[in-house]
Amino acid sequence: MKSVRRPLVPAFSNAYLHFNPAQASRLAALALAMCAGQAIGQTTTALQDQTCVGNRSGNLTCTAGEFSTIVAFQSTSNTPPVCVAGSTLTFNASIGLTNSNTNRYDIGFFVGQQGNDPRATTAGNICSASVVPTSLLPSAPWNNQDGDTCADLPETTTPSNFVSWTVNNMKVQCVGNASGQLSIPYVVSYDQNSTNNASCSASTVVNGSPSKCNAGTGILSVGVNPVLVSGYIELTKQTLPDGSTQSFSFTATAPESVNLFTSTDGGTTITPVGSNTATVNLTDNNSVRFYMPVLPATANRTLTITETLVNNWQSTASIVCSPVAGGGTPTVTVDNAARSITAV
Secondary structure: OEEEEEEEEOOOOOOEEEEEOOOHHHHHHHHHHHHHOOEEEEEEEOEEEEOOHHHHHOOOOOOOOOOEEEEEEEOOOOOOOEEEOOOEEEEEEEEEEEOOOOOEEEEEEEEEOOOOOOOOOOOOOOEEEEEOEHHHOOEOOEEOOOOOOEOEEOOOOOOOOEEEEEEEEEEEEOOEOOOOEEEEEEEEEEEOOOOOOOOOOOOOOOOOOOOOEEEEEEEOEEOOEEOEEEEEEEEEEEOOOOOOOOOEEEEEEOOOOOOOEEEOOOOOOOEEOOOOEEEEEEOOOOEEEEEEEOOOOOOOOOEEEEEOOOOOOOOOOOEEOOOOOOOOOOOEEEEOOOOEEEEO
16 A cells, blocks of 8 residues: 655635725715615726736825725635635625715726735736726716726715725735735725826726825635635545555544645635544545645644554555645655654
């Protein structure tokens, strides 16, 4: 019997509401408007791999406070409960706006695809970005006051007037916050001037001055659970002679406070275990991935996988590990006699 256990990554992969109120009373009115169904919606598709608004405009302060915003990041049907370092995933965003008491033009929405703040000017930063193109009008209260190709929002003196905007097909790299949750920085930008920008689009939209924006960070969730930054060990069972139908049991154990996830189809379907231990039975040439959240980095993140011995099979057959891939530099220890592998 030969067990092949491949440690690949300690790594970084339906809605979480992030509140960024300009005024508490306006935010309360906005929430009431949502519950009362007073929202008027628009849906657009983001352009991925764009320059960020900070690179286009310079450092942003986002201090004007002319909008109250509610941003909800929404998972798609194939969003996993965990994500792996270096991987990317797509998601949607719902943006709720109460407009200011004066006209605002060329509204843009950005998320940092690399976990980067869209306000920053760091070279190489990329974002997913969207505007409401005027080709989608009329769609009140969105209008075209400055005659260019990006929609505008007119002034309002009624804080309960709630504008909803759904942006699909946004992309982000799996980067976690201090708690290990997938974290997504965003910016809502706008212009205070009615300058006709004939080429206005998601690729070119900018804010009018450093203060004319709202910024925040949201968490992507599947159901009520945040997507967690995780690593995994992939284990493949190989028997000699090949093709045996014998079933072999493998148990993964993580620290007590850490819940594991498993996948038997190469990560297409990832299932939460709800415990720090998981047992999977494999036959020849079948594989399993044991996923474990890897943040915070200072916490104990030791994952041990042990095979249960089966009568009439060699108890000291070799365990072969492939090189570690992905982020991090875990220490991997193999114990043939104990039929175990440990990654720290």
